[in-house]
Amino acid sequence: MSQAPGSTAGGETPAVELKGITKAFGDVLAVDDLNLVIDENRFFAVIGPSGCGKTTTLRMIGGFEDPTSGVIRLHGEDVTGTKAYQRPVNTVFQSYALFPHLTVFENVAFGLRRQKVADGDTARRVNEMLDLVQLGHAAKRKPRQLSGGQQQRVALARALVNHPRVLLLDEPLGALDLKLRKEMQIELKRIQQEVGITFIHVTHDQEEAMTMADSIAVMNKGKIERMGEPAEIYDDPRTPFVASFLGASNLMDGKVTSSSGAVRLADGTEMRVAAGGLQEGADIRLGVRPEKIQLGATAEDLRTTNRVAGRVTDASFIGISTHYLVDAGQLGELAVVVQNIGAARFPAGSDVVMGWEPGHCFVVQPV
Amino acid sequence: MTIEAVSAAERRRRRVPYLLMAPGLLWLFLFYVVPMSQLVITSLQEGSLERGYRFTGDLSNYLAVFTTYRGQLFNSLLFAFAATVIGLAISYPLAYAIAFHTGRWKSLFLMLLLMPFLVPFLLRTLAWRIILADQGTVVGIIKTLGLLPEDGRLLSTAWAVVAGLVYNYLAFITLPIYVSLDKIDRSLLEAANDLYASPFTAFRKVTWPLSLPGVISGTLLTFIPAAGDYVNVELLGNPPNSMMGNVIQNKFLVVIDYPAAAAISFTLMALIVTLVVIYVRRVGTEELLT
Numbered sequence: 001m002s003q004a005p006g007s008t009a010g011g012e013t014p015a016v017e018l019k020g021i022t023k024a025f026g027d028v029l030a031v032d033d034l035n036l037v038i039d040e041n042r043f044f045a046v047i048g049p050s051g052c053g054k055t056t057t058l059r060m061i062g063g064f065e066d067p068t069s070g071v072i073r074l075h076g077e078d079v080t081g082t083k084a085y086q087r088p089v090n091t092v093f094q095s096y097a098l099f100p101h102l103t104v105f106e107n108v109a110f111g112l113r114r115q116k117v118a119d120g121d122t123a124r125r126v127n128e129m130l131d132l133v134q135l136g137h138a139a140k141r142k143p144r145q146l147s148g149g150q151q152q153r154v155a156l157a158r159a160l161v162n163h164p165r166v167l168l169l170d171e172p173l174g175a176l177d178l179k180l181r182k183e184m185q186i187e188l189k190r191i192q193q194e195v196g197i198t199f200i201h202v203t204h205d206q207e208e209a210m211t212m213a214d215s216i217a218v219m220n221k222g223k224i225e226r227m228g229e230p231a232e233i234y235d236d237p238r239t240p241f242v243a244s245f246l247g248a249s250n251l252m253d254g255k256v257t258s259s260s261g262a263v264r265l266a267d268g269t270e271m272r273v274a275a276g277g278l279q280e281g282a283d284i285r286l287g288v289r290p291e292k293i294q295l296g297a298t299a300e301d302l303r304t305t306n307r308v309a310g311r312v313t314d315a316s317f318i319g320i321s322t323h324y325l326v327d328a329g330q331l332g333e334l335a336v337v338v339q340n341i342g343a344a345r346f347p348a349g350s351d352v353v354m355g356w357e358p359g360h361c362f363v364v365q366p367v
Numbered sequence: 368m369t370i371e372a373v374s375a376a377e378r379r380r381r382r383v384p385y386l387l388m389a390p391g392l393l394w395l396f397l398f399y400v401v402p403m404s405q406l407v408i409t410s411l412q413e414g415s416l417e418r419g420y421r422f423t424g425d426l427s428n429y430l431a432v433f434t435t436y437r438g439q440l441f442n443s444l445l446f447a448f449a450a451t452v453i454g455l456a457i458s459y460p461l462a463y464a465i466a467f468h469t470g471r472w473k474s475l476f477l478m479l480l481l482m483p484f485l486v487p488f489l490l491r492t493l494a495w496r497i498i499l500a501d502q503g504t505v506v507g508i509i510k511t512l513g514l515l516p517e518d519g520r521l522l523s524t525a526w527a528v529v530a531g532l533v534y535n536y537l538a539f540i541t542l543p544i545y546v547s548l549d550k551i552d553r554s555l556l557e558a559a560n561d562l563y564a565s566p567f568t569a570f571r572k573v574t575w576p577l578s579l580p581g582v583i584s585g586t587l588l589t590f591i592p593a594a595g596d597y598v599n600v601e602l603l604g605n606p607p608n609s610m611m612g613n614v615i616q617n618k619f620l621v622v623i624d625y626p627a628a629a630a631i632s633f634t635l636m637a638l639i640v641t642l643v644v645i646y647v648r649r650v651g652t653e654e655l656l657t
Binding site for chain 2: 062063064083084085089090091093094095097098099100101110111114115158159162
């Protein structure tokens with residue numbers, strides 16, 4: 001697997017290193033020969049559909065599951081086989097898992113008390129942490145007296161107060177409503193920058209991952225399909241799975257006609273492509289993001305020579321943009337998103353021309 | 368909708384809980400409040416079945432519990448306490464194992480636990496006479512191990528009574544503990560482990576406090592009936608092991624001294640209620656139970 005922005009080429013010891021990690025549950029391979037290097041101070045997101053092995057990976061880093069084979073290193077130290085309570089990592093659980101019989105203060109103090117931190121220090125650190133998550137006033141309450149968002153912040157404080165080397169977050173925002181989730185995304189990012197701890201965030205919400213993370217790993221069937229900075233993998237997803245999981249994509253079958261960047265689509269249209277590494281004669285799929293497609297009544301309306309014709313089958317106006325579905329014959333139905341900046345609207349049934357810049361499309365290998 | 372209509376609907380809604388409680392309240396009134404009042408009145412009377420009873424307000428029957436029947440009272444509390452402690456020691460690990468380690472066989476184990484209760488109470492207790500019999504295997508083994516002298520026996524001793532009590536109330540202590548253990552969210556234990564608690568510390572700081580409501584109801588369900596039990600002594604003990612239950616049974620059914628029987632019943636009940644209140648307060652579960 002290739003090196004990605006999440007990893008270092010050398011020098012500094014990475015925060016987390018997974019080498020050849022495999023986890024089997026009976027006959028099922030949850031995680032399949034996974035290699036991953038995550039640097040210090042990163043906000044790293046692991047995304048993928050349910051059952052892709054992302055939570056299992058997180059649980060192995062946390063020490064809740066033992067890998068069937070492979071090595072886990074935290075800051076260079078081999079921790080494979082050690083128990084959760086022996087590892088300098090803390091977890092924010094999906095269900096928060098706050099202790100119902102303890103106050104907010106005692107919940108947050110739990111880890112410090114186990115490490116025999118002096119009472120004075122414990123009180124100071126717990127109060128500081130509660131202030132950081134803006135819950136200083138709720139210290140004496142029981143978890144059930146708090147709202148979902150507040151419970152989530154207690155869970156975060158309870159983990160962070162221990163100054164873990166790595167913080168693991170297992171879908172921590174999944175139970176919150178949309179508005180609160182957006183707020184907490186910004187909040188989490190702020191806290192991560194403030195405390196300077198490596199966050200590993202597992203989620204199935206690609207938008208959430210892109211909002212917060214410096215690097216993203218996209219997992220599918222127990223393997224990492226693509227890893228990199230959000231913009232980088234959005235613009236060049238490389239595999240059909242990543243292209244469709246991370247944002248929406250239009251994928252069209254084609255064949256490379258020139259390694260310098262020409263592709264013939266299934267309907268015979270020649271397209272210029274800016275992607276490198278093309279092999280002449282190779283079967284590929286050409287991908288374009290819906291918002292990168294230009295739409296016009298005639299070819300003269302477009303600012304590119306990469307063009308295909310089609311007929312609008314559906315147009316839905318949603319305020320900041322209009323979403324079209326355009327039937328492009330042999331190429332299938334393409335999704336197009338056009339910003340509402342005074343451009344002409346095309347009702348269903350209109351004949352249109354679509355086009356995109358050579359730099360705005362990407363090439364994926366067919367599965 | 369007018370304001371009157373709203374308040375009429377509101378009034379109807381407020382009546383619902385009382386209507387729902389009515390059958391239970393009626394039952395309690397007829398079969399608890401009425402007999403209890405009669406018990407108190409009877410306890411303050413004097414006389415006999417032949418000569419008739421007369422209200423005298425005499426309190427001497429109440430004092431008898433602490434004087435004449437001091438030994439039986441002591442036996443009652445001691446045996447019930449021993450049965451509760453031993454029962455807890457047996458049932459907690461049992462409930463824990465069923466809740467945490469039996470996986471899909473859970474219901475099978477719960478059924479096995481309840482199986483003995485398909486056999487009537489008396490039969491079960493009689494069976495213990497055979498198990499603990501002087502010529503029986505159990506006594507033989509214990510003697511071989513040197514834990515009992517050659518002429519020692521188990522039947523007709525306090526041990527047999529306590530063993531019978533433990534056995535007869537085991538399900539009542541195990542089930543509440545099982546329920547409170549079973550509903551503990553497993554991620555709480557992972558969270559404790561994550562926060563540097565070893566499995567033992569996680570048990571002490573999370574599992575045990577969260578199972579306390581079950582421990583309290585289980586121990587109460589054992590202690591209260593055990594303190595008033597008389598069948599186990601009757602079948603497994605001998606006269607020196609008599610408990611308050613035997614005294615009450617004797618007064619009511621053999622001697623037919625209703626005032627004394629009533630006074631002793633009432634005192635025993637008041638004593639148990641006091642102990643229970645102190646116990647529940649001390650363990651401080653009010654917060655846990657809400």
